[in-house]
Amino acid sequence: MHPFSVTIIGSGNVATHFAKAFQQAGATIRQVYSRNPANARKLAKLTGAKATGSMARIESGADLYLVAVKDDAIAGLVKQLDAGDGIVVHTAGSVSIQALEGFSRYGIFYPLQTFSKKAAVRFEGLPLCIEASDKKTFRMLESLAELLGAKVYRLDSEQRAAAHLAAVFACNFSNHLYAVAEKLLHKYKLPFSLIRPLIEETAHKALVQSPSDSQTGPAFRNDKAVMKKHLDALRKNPGWKEIYRLLSADIYRNRKSRNS
Amino acid sequence: MHPFSVTIIGSGNVATHFAKAFQQAGATIRQVYSRNPANARKLAKLTGAKATGSMARIESGADLYLVAVKDDAIAGLVKQLDAGDGIVVHTAGSVSIQALEGFSRYGIFYPLQTFSKKAAVRFEGLPLCIEASDKKTFRMLESLAELLGAKVYRLDSEQRAAAHLAAVFACNFSNHLYAVAEKLLHKYKLPFSLIRPLIEETAHKALVQSPSDSQTGPAFRNDKAVMKKHLDALRKNPGWKEIYRLLSADIYRNRKSRNS
Numbered sequence: 001m002h003p004f005s006v007t008i009i010g011s012g013n014v015a016t017h018f019a020k021a022f023q024q025a026g027a028t029i030r031q032v033y034s035r036n037p038a039n040a041r042k043l044a045k046l047t048g049a050k051a052t053g054s055m056a057r058i059e060s061g062a063d064l065y066l067v068a069v070k071d072d073a074i075a076g077l078v079k080q081l082d083a084g085d086g087i088v089v090h091t092a093g094s095v096s097i098q099a100l101e102g103f104s105r106y107g108i109f110y111p112l113q114t115f116s117k118k119a120a121v122r123f124e125g126l127p128l129c130i131e132a133s134d135k136k137t138f139r140m141l142e143s144l145a146e147l148l149g150a151k152v153y154r155l156d157s158e159q160r161a162a163a164h165l166a167a168v169f170a171c172n173f174s175n176h177l178y179a180v181a182e183k184l185l186h187k188y189k190l191p192f193s194l195i196r197p198l199i200e201e202t203a204h205k206a207l208v209q210s211p212s213d214s215q216t217g218p219a220f221r222n223d224k225a226v227m228k229k230h231l232d233a234l235r236k237n238p239g240w241k242e243i244y245r246l247l248s249a250d251i252y253r254n255r256k257s258r259n260s
Numbered sequence: 261m262h263p264f265s266v267t268i269i270g271s272g273n274v275a276t277h278f279a280k281a282f283q284q285a286g287a288t289i290r291q292v293y294s295r296n297p298a299n300a301r302k303l304a305k306l307t308g309a310k311a312t313g314s315m316a317r318i319e320s321g322a323d324l325y326l327v328a329v330k331d332d333a334i335a336g337l338v339k340q341l342d343a344g345d346g347i348v349v350h351t352a353g354s355v356s357i358q359a360l361e362g363f364s365r366y367g368i369f370y371p372l373q374t375f376s377k378k379a380a381v382r383f384e385g386l387p388l389c390i391e392a393s394d395k396k397t398f399r400m401l402e403s404l405a406e407l408l409g410a411k412v413y414r415l416d417s418e419q420r421a422a423a424h425l426a427a428v429f430a431c432n433f434s435n436h437l438y439a440v441a442e443k444l445l446h447k448y449k450l451p452f453s454l455i456r457p458l459i460e461e462t463a464h465k466a467l468v469q470s471p472s473d474s475q476t477g478p479a480f481r482n483d484k485a486v487m488k489k490h491l492d493a494l495r496k497n498p499g500w501k502e503i504y505r506l507l508s509a510d511i512y513r514n515r516k517s518r519n520s
Contacts, residue, residue, distance in 0.1 A: 072485055094486045112458055114476055119465065127454050153454055162448040163455070165490050170441035170455050171462045172477030173507045174434040179471040179514065181430035188422040194387050194413055195423070195430050196467050198372055202431045203463030205379065207456050211439040216374055217432030225332055226354045230425050239510050246506060247433045250499050254439065 004144075007031045007062040007086075008049070009077060011039035013115035014091050015068035019047045021123045022066075025147045030062050060084030064144070066109065071095050078102070087137055093164025096157040097131050107132035107141050110160055111150070114171055124149040129160050180240060212254065219248035220255055264404075267291045267322040267346075268309070269337060271299035273375035274351050275328035279307045281383045282326075285407045290322050320344030324404070326369065331355050338362070347397055353424025356417040357391050367392035367401050370420055371410070374431055384409040389420050440500060472514065479508035480515055 004027040008019045011034035023029050029049040034040035037053035044051035052058065058065075058081060065083045067074055067090040074090050078100060081088065088100050089109040100106035110129040115121055128150035132138035138154070145152045155163060178199060182192045205214045218226040227248055234241040264287040268279045271294035283289050289309040294300035297313030304311035312318065318325075318341060325343045327334055327350040334350050338360060341348065348360050349369040360366035370389040375381055388410035392398035398414070405412045415423060438459060442452045465474045478486040487508055494501040 070481075071483065094489050112454060114458060114461055114465070114474075116465075116474060116476070125457060127457055129454075153450075155450070159448045159450055161489065161493065162444055163450060164486075165493055166441035166444040166450075167455055167458055168477055168479075168490065168504075169437045169444070171458050172475070172479065172511070173437050173503075174459070175462050175466065175471050175475055176507055176511045176514070177429045177433050177437070178466045179475065180510075181426035182471055184422055184426040184429070188419045190413075190415070190419055190423060190426075192470065194372060194389075195427055197385060197387055198374060198427055198431050199434070199463050199466050201374055202435050203459050205374070205376075206435065206438045206459050210452065211435050211442055214374075214376060215432070215435055215439065216376070217428055219428075219432065221330075223331065226424075229354055229421065230428065233421065233425055239506065239513070243433075243503075243506050243510065244428075246499070246503050247436055250440075250503065251432070251436045253499070254436070 003028060004064070005030045005062045006064045006066060007033070007058060008043065008047075008066050008068065009033045009055075009058070009081070010066075010068035011036065011043045012068065012070075013117050014111065015066070016043055016046075016117065017115050017121045017123075018066055018068060018091070018109075018111075019043055019049075021121075021148050023047045027147075031058060033058055055080035058082070060086065062086045064089065066091065075099050087140060089141065093167070094161050097133070098157070100133075103133075105133055105137045107137050108155075108157075108160065109141065109145070110155075110164075112153075112163060112167055126150040127153055129153050129155040129163060131156055131160065180243075215251060215255070217251070219251040222252055263288060264324070265290045265322045266324045266326060267293070267318060268303065268307075268326050268328065269293045269315075269318070269341070270326075270328040271296065271303045272328065272330075273377050274371065275326070276303055276306075276377065277375050277381045277383075278326055278328060278351070278369075278371075279303055279309075281381070281408050283307045287407075291318060293318055315340035318342070320346065322346045324349065326351065335359050347400060349401065353427070354421050357393070358417070360393075363393075365393055365397045367397055368415075368417075368420065369401065369405070370415070370424075372413075372423060372427055386410040387413055389413050389415040389423060391416055391420065440503075475511060475515070477511070479511040482512055482515075 006022045006027050007030045008015050029047040032040050032044040032049045033052050040051035060082050065086050065088045071092045074095050083103050088103045088106045091109050093110055108131040112127040128145045130141050142152050266282045266287050267290045268275050279289055289307040292300050292304040292309045293312050300311035320342050325346050325348045331352045334355050348363045348366045351369050353370050368391040372387040388405045390401050402412050
C-alpha cells in the first residue's frame with residue numbers, strides 16, 4: 001500500500017487507539033479534531049499530526065477520515081466535513097451506514113473490543129466489523145484492517161447493531177456482575193482475589209466451547225434450597241435480588257428448552 | 261506427611277477431581293461411595309479404590325472422609341457415616357459446618373472454582389475455603405490443601421455462603437449472559453467467535469483491576485439513544501429486555517454512588 005494518510009475526528013479511547021495503531025502501521029496521521037482543543041493537541045502530539053478544534057479547518061486530501069466520537073455526535077460532525085475523494089468511516093456499533101451517505105466513499109470500522117485509555121489494545125486478532133458503500137471501498141478497508149493486524153468480519157448495519165447488543169450482554173453486563181460480586185465479598189471482608197480464578201476459568205471455557213454447554217450453578221440444577229438462601233441474603237438489596245431472580249429463571253428456562 | 265488415606269463420598273465432578281488430585285499428590289484413595297454403584301465403580305477404578313453403593317459399607321480408619329454430594333444430600337448421608345477418628349469434610353458452598361457436628365473432627369473444603377467432568381481442573385492456585393472444628397484440624401486441612409497446590413482461604417460459614425453467592429453472580433450469571441449473547445448473534449447469522457476476544461479482555465481486566473473501575477458501555481455513559489434501540493431490538497424477548505433494563509439501571513446507579 002502506498003503511503004497512507006489518515007485524519008482522526010475524535011480524541012477518546014477509540015480515536016486514540018486507532019490513531020496510534022495506524023501510525024505504527026506506517027500511515028501518516030494528518031490532523032486530529034476534537035471539540036476540546038487541548039485533547040486534540042494531546043493526541044496530535046502523540047501521533048505527529050496537526051490539531052484542530054474546528055471542523056472547518058479539516059483539510060480534504062486525506063485517504064481516510066476516521067470518525068470516532070459519541071454516537072449522537074456523528075451526524076452533526078459529518079455534515080461539516082469536506083472529505084473530497086477520501087473514505088469516511090465511523091466506528092460506532094449502533095449507527096447505520098446511512099449516516100454517511102453524503103460522501104462519495106464511506107464505510108464502517110467497528111471494533112468489537114473494550115477500549116480504555118490506560119490499557120494497551122492488541123490490534124492483532126481484533127475483530128473489526130466492516131461495511132462499505134461499494135466493493136472497491138470494502139476491499140480498501142479490508143486491506144487497512146489487515147494492515148493493523150485485525151480480523152475482518154463483514155457485517156451489514158443490522159448485524160452490527162445485533163453484535164453491539166450481544167457485546168453489551170457479554171462484556172458490559174458481565175463486568176457489572178463481577179462488580180456486584182466484588183461488593184458482596186467486601187461486605188463480608190473477603191478479597192476480590194478469591195473469585196478471580198473462577199472468573200478466569202469461566203471466560204476460558206467460553207473461549208473453547210459454547211457457553212450454553214458449560215452452564216452450572218444452583219439455577220441450572222434447579223436447587224431451590226440454595227436459591228432461597230441466596231435470595232434471602234439479598235433481601236436488603238432489592239435490585240440485586242431481582243437480577244438474581246430474573247437470571248436464575250432465564251437459566252432454567254434455557255435449560256428446559258435445550259432438553260426438550 | 262505420612263501416607264494418607266482418603267475415602268470419597270460422591271462421584272460427581274467435585275468428587276472426581278478431588279479424588280484424582282489426592283491420588284496424584286500421593287494419598288491412598290480407600291473407598292468411593294455413590295448411590296449409583298456403577299458411578300462408584302468407575303471412579304474407584306480410576307483411583308485404585310474399592311467401590312460401594314452402601315453407606316453401611318464405608319469403613320472407619322481413613323484419615324479423611326470427603327463428602328462431595330448435592331447440598332441437600334449431605335445431612336442424610338453423614339448421619340450414616342462412621343468416621344472413627346478421621347476428619348470429615350464437605351465441599352459445599354452453602355451448607356453450614358454445623359451439619360458435621362456429630363463427628364469428633366470435621367471441617368470444610370470448599371473449592372471456589374467451576375468443575376466440569378470433561379475439563380481438567382488446575383489445583384495449582386485453586387482457591388480453597390477452609391473451616392474446621394478445631395485448630396489442629398484446621399492445620400491438618402491446610403497442609404492437605406497445600407499438598408494439592410491450592411491457595412488456602414480461612415472462611416467461616418457465613419463468609420463461605422457470601423463467597424458462594426458472589427460466585428453465582430461472577431460465574432454462573434456471567435456465563436448465562438455469554439449464552440444470551442451467543443443466541444443474539446446466531447439469530448443474525450453471526451458466529452460466537454466474533455465476541456470471544458471481547459469476553460477474554462473483559463475477564464482479563466477484572467484480573468488486574470477492580471471491575472467497578474473498568475465499567476464501560478451505554479448504561480455507564482447513560483447513552484439513552486443506544487439503550488432505547490437495544491430495548492426495542494429485545495421487544496420479542498421480554499425476559500432479556502427486563503434483564504437489560506435492570507442491569508443497565510444498576511450500572512448507572514452504581515456509577516452515581518461512586519461519583520458522589
